[in-house]
Amino acid sequence: LGLPEALPVLAPRRKTRQLDVGGVGVGSDHRVSVQSMTTTLTADVNATLQQIAELTAAGCDIVRVACPSADDAEALPAIAKKSQIPVIADIHFQPKYVFAAIDAGCAAVRVNPGNIKKFDDKVGEIAKAAKDAGTPIRIGVNAGSLEPGIFAKYGKATPEALVESALWEASLFSEHDFHDIKISVKHHDPVTMVRAYELLAEQCDYPLHLGVTEAGPTFQGTIKSATAFGALLAKGIGDTIRVSLSAPPIEEVRVGLSILESMNLRPRKLEIVSCPSCGRAQVDVYKLADEVTAGLEGMEVPLRVAVMGCVVNGPGEARDADLGVASGNGKGQIFVKGEVIKTVPEAQIVETLIDEAMRLAEEAGEG
Ligand code: SF4
Numbered sequence: 001l002g003l004p005e006a007l008p009v010l011a012p013r014r015k016t017r018q019l020d021v022g023g024v025g026v027g028s029d030h031r032v033s034v035q036s037m038t039t040t041l042t043a044d045v046n047a048t049l050q051q052i053a054e055l056t057a058a059g060c061d062i063v064r065v066a067c068p069s070a071d072d073a074e075a076l077p078a079i080a081k082k083s084q085i086p087v088i089a090d091i092h093f094q095p096k097y098v099f100a101a102i103d104a105g106c107a108a109v110r111v112n113p114g115n116i117k118k119f120d121d122k123v124g125e126i127a128k129a130a131k132d133a134g135t136p137i138r139i140g141v142n143a144g145s146l147e148p149g150i151f152a153k154y155g156k157a158t159p160e161a162l163v164e165s166a167l168w169e170a171s172l173f174s175e176h177d178f179h180d181i182k183i184s185v186k187h188h189d190p191v192t193m194v195r196a197y198e199l200l201a202e203q204c205d206y207p208l209h210l211g212v213t214e215a216g217p218t219f220q221g222t223i224k225s226a227t228a229f230g231a232l233l234a235k236g237i238g239d240t241i242r243v244s245l246s247a248p249p250i251e252e253v254r255v256g257l258s259i260l261e262s263m264n265l266r267p268r269k270l271e272i273v274s275c276p277s278c279g280r281a282q283v284d285v286y287k288l289a290d291e292v293t294a295g296l297e298g299m300e301v302p303l304r305v306a307v308m309g310c311v312v313n314g315p316g317e318a319r320d321a322d323l324g325v326a327s328g329n330g331k332g333q334i335f336v337k338g339e340v341i342k343t344v345p346e347a348q349i350v351e352t353l354i355d356e357a358m359r360l361a362e363e364a365g366e367g
Contacts, residue, residue, distance in 0.1 A: 022107025
């Protein structure tokens with residue numbers, strides 16, 4: 001699954017069908033992918049490609065672009081061709097844009113089930129075109145786009161309603177012998193969302209794309225997404241994720257990767273293990289942790305750096321770290337792999353930690 005070492009995980013992945021989304025494997029045989037969505041006008045090819053390049057550099061695996069107009073559809077071939085990561089076209093109302101996206105070489109197409117009824121006579125044609133091109137389709141149900149009959153039956157977007165809507169949409173494609181499907185059942189409430197995905201996971205073997213929709217600004221959206229994804233990923237449910245934030249998409253990618261790293265579904269890179277501080281602290285732990293984090297930003301080598309506020313618990317708590325400091329009496333004891341290598345004045349703690357981290361990273365790179 002792309003993990004360099006055997007990391008402990010909470011549960012094995014739920015077995016799914018496998019998809020090829022523009023060269024990125026999606027399903028239980030592959031690592032969980034991080035997705036985001038561009039916020040540029042898709043028709044503005046240069047701006048969209050620029051944003052995709054930034055998302056790619058941040059670690060995004062797959063990107064989605066909205067396609068609400070003919071101008072956007074016309075931009076798809078250039079975007080799909082020049083993007084370094086697979087591009088999914090997001091289409092709500094117009095079947096003709098689905099065909100355009102497939103022809104454009106998009107890695108996949110996302111369709112909205114609340115509107116797919118309008119596609120009814122087109123489903124067979126879409127299935128055939130997608131199958132011929134090897135283009136998977138994501139069925140993206142969310143609370144606001146339930147199939148009207150199902151909405152009337154349940155009265156609101158319950159987990160059961162979301163799942164029934166999604167499976168009905170999937171059946172429209174599977175009737176045409178099209179099975180390269182990924183499903184999402186997003187809801188703004190993490191508890192409803194988690195239950196919906198649990199039910200869906202029991203009833204099909206399609207790969208699942210996780211998302212808490214309209215999750216909110218960064219702080220709230222991060223909490224909602226992390227708790228909901230954590231609950232599902234801990235059970236092995238989820239094959240791709242998108243953290244929806246009212247914030248630039250690069251933040252979505254950072255949070256998504258961080259969630260996967262926290263769940264051991266991606267190897268951790270730099271990890272700052274800093275204490276919360278308490279009445280024993282003899283240094284400003286918050287400031288020290290912030291300065292060390294800023295000084296080591298962008299480091300790719302997996303390194304656990306401990307920042308401890310005192311020498312009472314500090315050394316013990318720092319033992320598992322590659323590198324650490326325990327502060328006290330205006331000084332910092334610098335640890336490497338559990339051994340004190342030097343004691344430096346408080347003012348030199350940050351630069352010493354950064355120097356040592358660079359040295360360890362270099363060693364790791366050379367090894
Ligand atoms: Fe308190 Fe020291 Fe533990 Fe930090 S390391 S929380 S200062 S006891």
